[in-house]
Amino acid sequence: MSTVAAREASPAPPGGGRRRWTRFILPTYVGIFIFYLMSPILLMILYGFNKAPNARVTFKWQGFTTEWYRKLFDITDLTAALKNSLEIAAISALIATILGTLIALALVRYRYRGHGTTDMVLFMNIAAPEIVIGASLLSLFVTLKVTRGFGTLIAAHVMFNIAYVAITVRARLTGFDRSLEEAAQDLGANPWVTFYRVTLPIIFPGVLAGGLLAFALSIDDFIISSFVNGKTLTFPLWVFGAVKVGTPPQVFVMGTLIFMGGVILAITNLVLQRRKV
Amino acid sequence: MERHLPADLPKLKKPRTRLGKVLAPYLLIMPGGVWLGLFFVIPLLVMISVSLQTGSLERGFSMTWHFRRYYDVIKQYHVQIVRSIEYGGLATLLTLVVSFPISYWIAFYGGKRKNTFLLLLLLPFFVSFVIRTLSWGFILADDGIVIGTLKDWGILGRSFHVLATGTAVVTGIAYNFLPFMALPLYVSLEKIDRRVVEAASDLYANKRQILLKVILPLAAPGVFAGVLLTFVPAAGDYVNQSILGGTRNTMIGNIIQQRFLVNFDYPGAAALSTVLMVALLIGIFAYARALGTRNIQEYV
Numbered sequence: 001m002s003t004v005a006a007r008e009a010s011p012a013p014p015g016g017g018r019r020r021w022t023r024f025i026l027p028t029y030v031g032i033f034i035f036y037l038m039s040p041i042l043l044m045i046l047y048g049f050n051k052a053p054n055a056r057v058t059f060k061w062q063g064f065t066t067e068w069y070r071k072l073f074d075i076t077d078l079t080a081a082l083k084n085s086l087e088i089a090a091i092s093a094l095i096a097t098i099l100g101t102l103i104a105l106a107l108v109r110y111r112y113r114g115h116g117t118t119d120m121v122l123f124m125n126i127a128a129p130e131i132v133i134g135a136s137l138l139s140l141f142v143t144l145k146v147t148r149g150f151g152t153l154i155a156a157h158v159m160f161n162i163a164y165v166a167i168t169v170r171a172r173l174t175g176f177d178r179s180l181e182e183a184a185q186d187l188g189a190n191p192w193v194t195f196y197r198v199t200l201p202i203i204f205p206g207v208l209a210g211g212l213l214a215f216a217l218s219i220d221d222f223i224i225s226s227f228v229n230g231k232t233l234t235f236p237l238w239v240f241g242a243v244k245v246g247t248p249p250q251v252f253v254m255g256t257l258i259f260m261g262g263v264i265l266a267i268t269n270l271v272l273q274r275r276k277v
Numbered sequence: 278m279e280r281h282l283p284a285d286l287p288k289l290k291k292p293r294t295r296l297g298k299v300l301a302p303y304l305l306i307m308p309g310g311v312w313l314g315l316f317f318v319i320p321l322l323v324m325i326s327v328s329l330q331t332g333s334l335e336r337g338f339s340m341t342w343h344f345r346r347y348y349d350v351i352k353q354y355h356v357q358i359v360r361s362i363e364y365g366g367l368a369t370l371l372t373l374v375v376s377f378p379i380s381y382w383i384a385f386y387g388g389k390r391k392n393t394f395l396l397l398l399l400l401p402f403f404v405s406f407v408i409r410t411l412s413w414g415f416i417l418a419d420d421g422i423v424i425g426t427l428k429d430w431g432i433l434g435r436s437f438h439v440l441a442t443g444t445a446v447v448t449g450i451a452y453n454f455l456p457f458m459a460l461p462l463y464v465s466l467e468k469i470d471r472r473v474v475e476a477a478s479d480l481y482a483n484k485r486q487i488l489l490k491v492i493l494p495l496a497a498p499g500v501f502a503g504v505l506l507t508f509v510p511a512a513g514d515y516v517n518q519s520i521l522g523g524t525r526n527t528m529i530g531n532i533i534q535q536r537f538l539v540n541f542d543y544p545g546a547a548a549l550s551t552v553l554m555v556a557l558l559i560g561i562f563a564y565a566r567a568l569g570t571r572n573i574q575e576y577v
Contacts (some may be wrong), residue, residue: 019546022316026378026381026382026386027382029378029379030378030379030382033375033378033379034373034397035453037398037400037401037455038400039396039416040401040409040415041400041401041404041409041412041450042402043412043415043416044404044409044411044412047412047415056442059415059418059419059420059421059425060425061422081318098308099308099309099312100309101303102305102306102308102309103306103309103310105305106301106302106303106306108306109301109302110298110301110302110305112299112302112303113335114306115302118306118310121310121313121317121318124315124561125313127505127506127509127557127561128509128554128557129509129512129513129553129554129557130510130513131513131515131530131534131549131550131553132321132324132513132516132553132554132557133317134547135324135533135537135546135547135550136317136320136324136550137316137320137323138321138537138538138543139320139323139324139326139327139543139547140316140320140323140324142327142543143326144322149386155312155315155316156316157314157317158312159312159313162309162312162313163313166309168279170483178440208394215299216402216403216495219405220402220405221407222406222407222516223514223515223516223530226534226538227534227537227538231434233355235405236405236407236408238404238524239309239405239407239411240406240407240516240520241520243411243519243520247411251408251411252408255404255405255408258403258404259332259403261402262403263400263403266399266403267394267396270392270393271394274392
């Protein structure tokens with residue numbers, strides 16, 4: 001094979017494949033990197049199966065057991081915290097998806113006064129450190145003497161999810177063919193019918209992706225939640241509180257299950273995307 | 278359809294639809310905008326106001342425009358402020374060095390499996406942040422699965438320990454926020470026109486020159502975005518410090534959290550948060566001026 005043909009076959013690698021052994025540096029590094037990335041995850045899964053005589057996770061490996069999967073919901077506080085997390089994630093993701101999608105529609109469709117401000121607020125919302133957002137929300141709730149709990153958690157989670165949904169949906173909206181909507185309107189559909197029957201089905205994958213992202217961000221949030229939770233505990237808050245006294249293995253089992261759920265959703269999304277292309 | 282309408286109606290209709298067009302974006306923005314106003318913009322202003330008040334939890338707080346507090350908190354906690362910048366900066370540098378080759382590899386060699394590799398990169402995000410940090414603590418624990426084994430093999434000395442040191446905190450942050458760096462890097466590397474790289478190669482640039490003079494400059498926006506997206510949460514984080522850092526080496530996030538939720542010193546904590554916010558805002562605006570906000574949003 002001539003050099004020209006080799007270069008045509010692999011257009012990307014700059015000067016690739018000429019020296020023998022250096023070729024392997026990058027792939028080896030990728031392998032090590034993936035191991036580095038995965039090892040805490042593997043440990044989490046592993047420690048869910050570790051025997052623990054005091055029902056507290058220990059560093060030492062003490063033998064395989066499925067006890068913690070069977071006793072998954074035995075710690076009532078932990079189960080309640082997980083339930084809170086799932087509820088807050090579902091409710092806040094739903095609200096944020098609606099509000100964020102509307103903002104994305106406005107940003108892509110219209111040029112209006114305040115366009116730049118909207119952009120800026122969304123950007124600031126994502127760029128602002130969580131601790132500042134948490135501290136500012138606490139300042140507000142303390143000043144207004146609002147009782148912190150489930151309600152304030154929802155308010156906070158919707159707030160930090162809106163921008164992420166808006167940006168995700170907007171990314172999918174930019175390639176949108178407006179002529180389809182115009183065709184629907186020419187055929188006598190009113191704006192609502194047009195939106196419901198034409199626009200929504202087209203942007204739905206983007207909206208769904210935004211909603212799933214919001215759900216994931218909400219279920220994982222710790223810092224902001226720790227400022228606005230009052231006496232209500234979410235899953236991450238409970239886990240953090242348990243660190244000092246010892247972590248029960250159930251935490252790792254629940255973490256594993258949440259992880260698996262996320263992975264299955266992500267793979268489904270990937271496969272669906274590939275099928276569409 | 279229009280034939281059945283009175284002659285003046287179409288005229289009436291026209292300004293209405295135009296008004297509708299003008300109002301439509303605002304109606305779409307309003308619900309989300311109100312929510313963000315109430316729970317994002319206003320709270321920031323309230324926080325600044327609280328930082329200038331004096332009083333106590335029992336007697337209540339009142340506005341006294343106590344600007345001196347800023348001087349006091351910075352003086353009292355400058356060690357933690359500097360340490361946060363130091364840890365955040367080190368962790369950011371570490372993620373940059375660790376993830377650049379990966380992003381480069383996926384962008385240039387990923388082929389059809391790019392999406393799969395990107396998903397792999399994101400996998401840690403499917404594990405709860407607190408659990409991820411706990412797991413990382415297990416890896417670093419003195420008699421844990423990694424360090425303990427290395428000690429048993431005699432590679433590390435018996436007295437060696439990482440947990441409860443600054444190193445543990447920095448590596449924990451670097452692990453936790455890695456995707457914030459790797460993804461923007463990937464996006465910018467992916468965008469590079471391959472023909473430019475080929476042209477450099479045709480003009481007898483060697484690999485090193487291609488990397489330093491072609492690829493790195495073109496990837497600069499991604500590097501900036503990644504640095505910003507990693508450094509901001511890294512400098513404000515207190516979870517890694519709390520779980521991995523022991524009782525010393527506290528960062529500014531720990532102090533804010535403690536002043537707010539343990540000591541109920543709302544004004545002091547609000548002042549510290551404001552300092553953190555202003556410091557980071559200056560950085561963000563400097564960035565936005567240099568590269569434009571639209572530019573950075575592509576990487577978020």
